Amino acid sequence: MISPAQLKEIFQSFPDNCVLLKPDLPKFKIIEVNRSFEEITGIKKEKLLGGDLIEFFTGKSVDQEFVDILSSSLQNALESGKRDHISSFRYDLTDSETGNLQRKFWEADNIPITNDKGETDFILHRLRDITHTVIAKEKEQTSLKSLRENENLLKETQEVAQIGSWELDVEEGKLHWCNMLKKIHEVPQNYIPNLETAIDFYKTGRDKTIISNAVSKAIETGEGFDLELEIVTAENNDKWVRATGKTEFKNGKCVRLYGATQDITSHKSLEARLKHINDNIPGVVFRYKLKPNGEDELMYVSEGAKEVWGVSPEDATRDNNKIWDLYSREDFEYVNETIRESAKNLEVWSREWRINHPDKGIRWNRGIGA
DSSP, rough: OOOHHHHHHHHOSSSSSSEEEETTEEEEEEEEEEEHHHHHTOOOOOHHHTTTTHHHOOOOTTTHHHHHHHHHHHHHHHHHHHHHEEEEEEEEOTTTOOOOEEEOOOEEEEEEEEOOSSSSEEEEEEEEEEEHHHHHHHHHHHHHHHHHHHHHHHHHHHOOOOEEEEEEEETEEEEOHHHHHHHHHHHHTTOOHHHHHHHHHHHHHSHHOOOOOOHHHHHHHHEEEEEEEEEEOTTTTTTEEEEEEEEEETTTEEEEEEEEEEEOOHHHHHHHHHHHHHHHSSOOOEEEEOOOTTEEEEEEEEEHHHHHHHHHHHHHHHHHHHHHHHHHHHHHHHHHHHHHHHHHHHHOOOEEEEEEETTTTEEEEEEEEO
16 A cells, blocks of 8 residues: 555656645645646745645736636536646746746646545646647648748739740741730840741750750650740840640641740749748648549658658659658558548648658658648
8 A cells, every 4th residue: 555655755756747735715725736846837845835826827927817717627626526627828937047938838637636525625736838739839830821821922923924825837937926925035026036036045055955856846746845944035134934835737747836935934933932931941841632543642842851751852752652651550541541531621631640760760740731
C-alpha cells in the first residue's frame, strides 16, 4: 500500500503543473503546489499556499472572460463531482531573464477528489502548456493564408495578361500578326513581319533555335508546340512570352501554322516572387493532384523538400513515389485515406505522420492543405 509520503512525492514529481485546492466558497484555497507549477510560474510555493486560485489568475495578462470561465469550471467540478475541462486559454508569464511577458497558452482540468460519502473535499487543478501547439496552428493558418493570397494574385495577373494571335501561310511564306501582338513586340501597327524577323526577336541563340526547331517540326510532322521563351522588343525591352502553335494540313501537307503569343512577363516576375516566398516558408510547400482514376502527382514542390524529405524538388515532381516511399508503413494508408476524404468532402486537410529521412532517420511531419 502506498504511504502518504509516497503519495505526496508522486504529486510533487508529476510532470503536469498541479495545484491542490480546498473549496471555501466563494474562494478555492491553494493548499498544495507541485514542483512543476513552481518552476513554470517562477513563484515559490510559500507565496501561493493559502491564497485563492482565482485571485492568482487575476491580473494584466488575463481578461475577465477567462476569470469567469475558470470560476464556472471550478464550480461545475464541485457541484457535479466530475472533471471539468478548459480546452484553451491564454495566461502570459514573465521571462525570468528579460523580465518581459511571454505569450503562453494552456489547457486545464479541474478534477474533484471526493470522500467516502461522495462529497468533494478537494479539487486538483491541472495545467498543461500548449503554447507550441497553438503557435504551430497559427503559423499553419498564416502560411495557408499567404498561399491563398499569392494564388489569387497570380490568378488576377493571368486574367489581365495580353495575348496576340499570329498566322503563317506556309505556301506563300507570309506571316500575319494581329495588332495586340505588334504591341507586345513594340513595333508600329504598319509593321509587316516575316518568319525570319519574327524569330530574330527571341533573345538568345538558344531561344531562337528552340522556336525555329519547333516551327520546322510542326510544319513537317503536324506536332504543335507550347513554349515559354524570352524576346527583346523593338524598343529594346526584355519580355517573357508564351508561344503556342498548331497546324493545318491539306493532302498530307502543312498549309497553315497558327497560334498565339502571350506576354507573360508579369507572370514570370510573380512566379519568381512566389518561388522565393515558398522557398522561405518554413517546411516544404507543394501542390498535389489526386486524379479521378486514383493516380496522383506532385505538380510543384518548393526547395524546402531538401530539408524536410531529403529529396530534391525535381526528383519529387518527377516521381512522387520517392516521397511516398519515405512514409512509415503504419502511416502510409492512414494519410492516403485522409487525403481522399478531404478531397471528397472539400475540407481543409491537416495531419501528422512519420517518414524515414535519408539522412536524419525517423522524423515527424505535419501537413496542412486546402
